[in-house]
Amino acid sequence: MPLTLIIANKAYSSWSFRPWILMRHFGIAFEDITLPLGQADTTEIFLRYSPTGKCPVLHADDLVIWDSLAIIEYIAEKFPDLAVWPRDEKARAEARSFAAEMHSGFLRTRGQLPMNMRRKPAAKELTPEVVAEVARLEEAFARMRGRFGQDGPFLAGAFSAVDAMFAPIVNRFHIYEVPVSAPTRDYMEAMMALPAWRDWEQGAAQESWFIEKYEAV
Numbered sequence: 030m031p032l033t034l035i036i037a038n039k040a041y042s043s044w045s046f047r048p049w050i051l052m053r054h055f056g057i058a059f060e061d062i063t064l065p066l067g068q069a070d071t072t073e074i075f076l077r078y079s080p081t082g083k084c085p086v087l088h089a090d091d092l093v094i095w096d097s098l099a100i101i102e103y104i105a106e107k108f109p110d111l112a113v114w115p116r117d118e119k120a121r122a123e124a125r126s127f128a129a130e131m132h133s134g135f136l137r138t139r140g141q142l143p144m145n146m147r148r149k150p151a152a153k154e155l156t157p158e159v160v161a162e163v164a165r166l167e168e169a170f171a172r173m174r175g176r177f178g179q180d181g182p183f184l185a186g187a188f189s190a191v192d193a194m195f196a197p198i199v200n201r202f203h204i205y206e207v208p209v210s211a212p213t214r215d216y217m218e219a220m221m222a223l224p225a226w227r228d229w230e231q232g233a234a235q236e237s238w239f240i241e242k243y244e245a246v
């Protein structure tokens with residue numbers, strides 16, 4: 030079945046990055062269409078593809094799946110031979126908990142440290158709210174790595190959906206030079222070395238849209 034993933038700018042769209050890196054990492058064939066954020070007709074164009082007017086949205090024949098996490102769950106169901114979620118029941122349950130926590134939380138970090146795949150790393154002063162969220166993120170990473178990460182450098186060992194959900198956080202920690210522990214840095218390096226990460230980054234570098242509100246941070 031042909032799959033088309035409609036995404037917003039690779040440079041800025043953290044929600045688009047999540048299913049894209051997952052699908053690319055697992056070698057799932059799909060076409061992608063990039064729609065630019067921040068244009069006068071952005072909402073009108075997004076609404077042609079997605080009922081919420083937001084990206085990412087996956088089209089699979091006549092099926093429309095909007096929202097990053099719903100897309101990831103669809104891929105996990107559609108490709109049961111791939112360990113999209115960890116195979117181990119406990120790892121899977123915690124991975125889903127952290128993925129859900131990411132999906133609904135870390136609002137200060139998301140708002141104050143926007144993802145930007147083209148930004149050169151430079152330190153930014155963090156508010157106390159962001160510092161608290163960073164501590165929680167590092168706690169989550171350490172817990173997953175400590176309990177389930179023995180067989181590889183990712184949160185549950187091998188790369189899985191939970192890593193895809195945190196990929197934009199890795200970019201934020203990197204580009205804003207957020208002070209992190211050595212194990213968190215090791216995790217970040219493993220993520221940023223993924224061929225799928227590099228492909229996305231290259232795509233972002235080739236984009237010509239520059240949107241002030243993301244670049245001015």
Ligand SMILES: N[C@@H](CCC(=O)N[C@@H](CS)C(=O)NCC(=O)O)C(=O)O
Nearest residue numbers: 037042043044083084085096097098
């Ligand atoms: N909860 C949604 C959030 C999707 C979302 O907010 N996408 C942004 C791009 S990262 C968007 O499409 N914004 C449209 C706009 O700003 O006009 C998900 O997980 O997919």
